[in-house]
Amino acid sequence: xxxxxxxxxxxxxxxxxxxxxxxxxxxxxxxxxxxxxxxxxxxxxxxxxxxxxxxxxxxxxxxxxxxxxxxxxxxxxxxxxxxxxxxxxxxxxxxxxxxxxxxxxxxxxxxxxxxxxxxxxxxxxxxxxxxxxxxxxxxxxxxxxxxxxxxxxxxxxxxxxxxxxxxxxxxxxxxxxxxxxxxxxxxxxxxxxxxxxxxxxxxxxxxxxxxxxxxxxxxxxxxxxxxxxxxxxxxxxxxxxxxxxxxxxxxxxxxxxxxxxxxxxxxxxxxxxxxxxxxxxxxxxxxxxxxxxxxxxxxxxxx
Numbered sequence: 001x002x003x004x005x006x007x008x009x010x011x012x013x014x015x016x017x018x019x020x021x022x023x024x025x026x027x028x029x030x031x032x033x034x035x036x037x038x039x040x041x042x043x044x045x046x047x048x049x050x051x052x053x054x055x056x057x058x059x060x061x062x063x064x065x066x067x068x069x070x071x072x073x074x075x076x077x078x079x080x081x082x083x084x085x086x087x088x089x090x091x092x093x094x095x096x097x098x099x100x101x102x103x104x105x106x107x108x109x110x111x112x113x114x115x116x117x118x119x120x121x122x123x124x125x126x127x128x129x130x131x132x133x134x135x136x137x138x139x140x141x142x143x144x145x146x147x148x149x150x151x152x153x154x155x156x157x158x159x160x161x162x163x164x165x166x167x168x169x170x171x172x173x174x175x176x177x178x179x180x181x182x183x184x185x186x187x188x189x190x191x192x193x194x195x196x197x198x199x200x201x202x203x204x205x206x207x208x209x210x211x212x213x214x215x216x217x218x219x220x221x222x223x224x225x226x227x228x229x230x231x232x233x234x235x236x237x238x239x240x241x242x243x244x245x246x247x248x249x250x251x252x253x254x255x256x257x258x259x260x261x262x263x264x265x266x267x268x269x270x271x272x273x274x275x276x277x278x279x280x281x282x283x284x285x286x287x288x289x290x291x292x293x294x295x296x297x298x299x300x301x302x303x
Contacts, residue, residue, distance in 0.1 A: 008181075011181075011184070011211075012184075012210060012211055013180045013181055013184070013207070013210075013211050014180075014207060014210050014211075015207075017203045017206035017207050017210070017241070019203075021203075021206045021240075021241055022240050022241065023206075023209045023240065023241055023242060023243040023244075025209065025213060025243055025244055026243060026244055026288075027215065027244040027290055027294065027296065028294065028295070028296040029290055029291070029294040029295075029296070030288065031244070031288045031289055031290035031291075031294070032239050032243035032244060032245070032287050032288050032289070033239045033243060033244070033245050033246070033247055033280075033287060033288075033289050033290075034061035034062065034215075034244075034245075034246050034247070034289065034290045035058070035059060035060045035061055035062070035246070035247050035249055035273050035276075035277075035289075036060070036061065036062040036063070036064060036217060036246040036247065036248045036249070037049060037060050037062070037063055037064070037248075037249060037250045037266075037269050037270070037273065038063075038064045038066055038248055038250065038251060039064070039065075039066055039250070039251070039253075039254050039257075039258075039259050039261045039269070040063045040064070040065055040261055040266060040269075041065050041066070041067050041071075041258075041259075041260050041261055042072070042076060042080075042260070043076055043079040043080050043083065044263050045261045045262065045263055045265070045266040046063060046080055046083050046084070046266070047083060047263075048263035048264070048266040048267055049063065049266040049267070049269065049270055050083060050087045050089075051267075052266065052267040052269075052270035052271070053087075053270055053273075055267075055270075056270050056271065056273070056274040058270060058273045058274050058277055059289065059290075059291075059292055060089060060270070060273060061089060061090065061246070061290055061294075061297060062089065062090045062091075062092060062142070062246060062297070062298075063084065063089055063090070063091055063092070064092040064093075064094070064142075064144055064170070065080070065091070065092070065093045065094055065144075066094050066144065066257060066258050067094065067096075067258045067260070068093075068094050068095065068096030068097075068098070068101065068131070069093045069094065069095065069096045069131045069132070069134060069135045069140075070096025070097065070101075070131050071096060072093070074138060077093070077135060077138045077139075077140065078138055078139070078303075080300075081138065081139040081140060081300035082300075084299065084300050085299060085300050085302065088292050088293030088297075088299070089297075089299075090141070090142050090168075090297040090298040090299055090300075091140060091141075091142055091298070091299075091300050092142035092143060092144050092168075092170055092298065093135050093140050093142065093143060093144065094143075094144040094146075094172070095128045095131050095132060095143065095144065095145055095146060095147075095150065096127075096128075096131045097119065097124050097127040097128045097131060098116075098117035098118065098119060098124075098128075098146050098147070099115050099116065099117055099118055099119070099120055100117055102120055102124060104120055114176075116146060116174050116175060116176055117146035117147070117172070117174050117175075118146060118147045118148075118149075118175075119147045119149065119150060125147075125149065125150060125153065128147070128150050129150070129153065129154065129157075132154060132163070133163065136163055136164065136167060137303070138303060139300040139301045139302060139303040140300055141164070141166055141167050141168060141298040141299060141300055141301060142167075142168050142170065142298035143167060143168070143169050143170070144170045144171075144172050145169055145170070145171055145172065145175075146171075146172050146174050146175055147175070148175065148185075148186070148189065151169055151171065151186070151189055151190050151191060152189040152190060154167075154169060154190060155169070155189055155190025158190065166298070166301075167298070168192040168193065168298035169190055169191055169192050169193070170191070170192065170193040170194075170195065170217065171186050171191045171193070171194050171195060172195055173195040173196060173197055173198055173217075173219070174257065176197060177194070177196055177197065178196045178197040178200055178204065178208075179204075179207075179208075180207045180208050180210065180211035180212075181211070183196065183208045183211050183212045183216075184211045184212055186212075187212045187213070187214050191214055192214055192215075192298075193214055193215045193216075193217055193246065194208075194212065194214055194215070194216055194217065195216075195217035195218075195219075195248065196208060196216065196217075196218070198219045198222055198226055198227065198229075199227060199229070200218075202234065202237050202238065202241055203241075205218065205238060205241050205242045206241040206242070208242070209241060209242050209243070215244045215245060215246055216242045216244075216245050216246070217245070217246040217248050218231075218238050218242055218245055218246070218247060218248060219231070219248045219251055220232060220234075220235055220238075220247050220248060220249045220251075220272075220276050221249065221250070221251050221252040221272065222251050222252060223251050223252060223253075223254040223255055223256055223257070223259065224255065224256075225255065225256035225257060226251070226256075226257070228252070230252060232275060232276055232279050233279065233283075235247060235276055235279055235280060235284075236279070236280060236283045236284035236287065239280070239284060239287050240284070240287075247276060249269070249272050249273045249276050250268070250269025250270070250272045250273065252272065253265050253268045253269050253272065
């Protein structure tokens, strides 16, 4: 295996990440970590989340909606973008067309579920791009993608300025990637942020960080449908090895991916952020968090 290891090292894909490893990479503002709250599907939940941020005195830098752009009305999207702009939070909406919403019988079976939320056929690729263009036209500048081909196509459109250059693409954990070669590929085809599979161990996260420069999004907790495990005590080590990292927090409140978070549950997600922040202050107080509204966030624009 030595020759293979040597070749992988030439690609900056390294083995045996030591426990002493510490990432020297940072966000543009010099910070190591930010907070992301997923599963905020509608304006009411987002408003409740922002109110709870003030109550618990915590910062959230990113909110993600996971049910799909196609399931929101124009007015709902515009209300969410207004809330995000005012609170100086980046808003990421998820592509709607995907296998689970499609006519695919395979996607409904245990074996077929392995295709995840990827797209089937030309028309679904077309619909997905139209979904993204609609969100962009309403001011959204953050898009969650589930399909590598869609990511590549959108990046080509961004390079050709068919869509604005300030649109950011985040790759979902549901694409199923968790090794440094896959992470490098996603970065090369346009990812601005990468959410690996949820259960990677600390040395595995370190190997991803060595291979890429874009931010890594790590779940600090999970709904039962994704294993239900909680990693609060690991968060200081996650920051050390994965910086720049988004700490994706509040997932244990949900029953499953795409959970329609209520206003009360949005507040509970912020309580989880408070718990994680308390853990950081206790065990890694010198870690640097981004302040409110750094300039490199994918803020919605006024249309």
